[in-house]
Amino acid sequence: MRTVADALHDRHRDQLKRSQLQAHPLLTGCAPWVIRRVAAVADEVLFPPGELLAEQGRTPGWFLLIRSGVAEVARNGALLGVVGAGDHYGEVPLLGRGAHPATVRAITPVHAWVIGAQRFVPLVDDVRPIRETLAASLAAQPALVAAARAELASRIQSMRREGSNTWPGIRPPRRRRSVRVLHVLAAIAMFVAVAVGAAAMYHPPYAVIRPGPVVDVANDIEISGAAVHPIHGRYLLVMVHTERPTLLSFATAAILGHHRPVEHVTALGGQPDVERQLHGQFTKSQQDAALAAAAALGIRPSASGALPFTVRFRDRDVVGPSGGLVYALAIEDMLSGADHAHGRTVAATGAIDPAGDVIPVGFVDDKAIAAQRAGAQVLVSPTSEVYLAADSGVRVVGASSLREALDRLAASN
CATH class of the missing domain: 3.30.230 (Ribosomal Protein S5; domain 2)
Structure with a gap:
């Protein structure tokens, strides 16, 4: 059973969430009803260092409002820059009808408000201030929108090529292997020894x-x-x-x-x-x-x-x-x-x-x-x-x- 303290805690948490969202540059100055709409569909997520926020060529799954942290943006392996507190990412592939034009990877822990694609598009359609702001953002990035659409077209062509070489109902014959257990154990032991030796010398990235x-x-x-x-x-x-x-x-x-x-x-x-x-x-x-x-x-x-x-x-x-x-x-x-x-x-x-x-x-x-x-x-x-x-x-x-x-x-x- 929920107590009064639980209700007060939830209310305080919701108020804090709305105040943090309103502090983001994309939403600064928006009416309270806009903030409430965004708060209803946004989830707070922490991306640890090294985790992908977006991957080039992939279908977009969410829109990000970054609260804190730093992430690098790279396209075709070349560094384009960094995004951080106050930035947003994802409107180009989501609204431009394309795939991610670049890979975004967290450098430091990144706190972000995440809005799933299925909720983001209706939100933009319904909320005029956000729609106008993001439309201006897309208009200012024609090259990135074109790159997002090119990534999607490339992915579709790749899937078609892979599909043309796949024949349903025909499977390669299964190979039968007869390897003695002792030989397998010996091979595993040798592999472990080599792996431990290599691990003691190799410096990973x-x-x-x-x-x-x-x-x-x-x-x-x-x-x-x-x-x-x-x-x-x-x-x-x-x-x-x-x-x-x-x-x-x-x-x-x-x-x-x-x-x-x-x-x-x-x-x-x-x-x-x-x-x-x-x-x-x-x-x-x-x-x-x-x-x-x-x-x-x-x-x-x-x-x-x-x-x-x-x-x-x-x-x-x-x-x-x-x-x-x-x-x-x-x-x-x-x-x-x-x-x-x-x-x-x-x-x-x-x-x-x-x-x-x-x-x-x-x-x-x-x-x-x-x-x-x-x-x-x-x-x-x-x-x-x-x-x-x-x-x-x-x-x-x-x-x-x-x-x-x-x-x-x-x-x-």
Whole structure:
């Protein structure tokens, strides 16, 4: 029997779902009834690193609204770029009546709202704002629409060729084999020995993720053109460490669960173009952090986008946008003198936009362990990912904006 608490929990979950959907750029500004229609057919799905979101040449099965994470887009083996938080994918093959024109593979954990094809097409037909937005998207991508239709035509021709060589009712004769059991066992034993030896030497195209190092970002920030106050405490950027093991070590890690195996794409230089883009995301996260900190203090950039002060950052070999929140916290503390750290070691992870909104990232559970090992008293993370760090042994504070993060830190002093 359902209780009042169950009903309240479901109501809160539905409200959270609708608010998260409304925050997606495709749906921002849509009327509440539109959000409710989308929420009724959208399911939240987590794609682990390495999993395919779409495969070139395949019939489309769903439409994606990406909440967080990064995925690479490749066509015929050539990298086209990456998609991430705020992007959407799938309207080209679904509405353009084609197959997937490219393969989309998760690089980091990708949180997405997924709408099945059978529900997506009626939704677009019924909801005019979404229909008009996606129609404009298709009109802006004629080459991709043509590629999707070409992929479908190629697949149909391939199926016809295969069908023409298949004769129903005629099966090849079954071969009879008489192999002694001892010979089979000997062959298996030899194969296992060779396989174990090879596994101990071969490095597969995968990485193993584990809690990584931490960096006090206060030592990375130099501000000029404004009064700067000392930080009383530390602000830690928490990271994950990747390594490329042998196949034997990789299998052991995967089976025993000591570390997390993911597809080796960027962290070890597997795709230089993607690696450069992800490093660019880290640099942009620092710039967005400065803008977000200024916004929190009521400082507006000029018409050209320049701030009345200059922030310089130490260059680090780090990829991804997840350092944005901790840099914003440190910059705001240095400019305001509010002493939000209050002598504590504060760790934080989360991307941030120039307006100060906090965006979910990946590997929060591993980063929480790194924070705990570094002696952090508090870990600030995106609100939707607090549960991932619940068992880390460090106090976790959730925030959906920089302002909320600052208020939560002040309240926990």
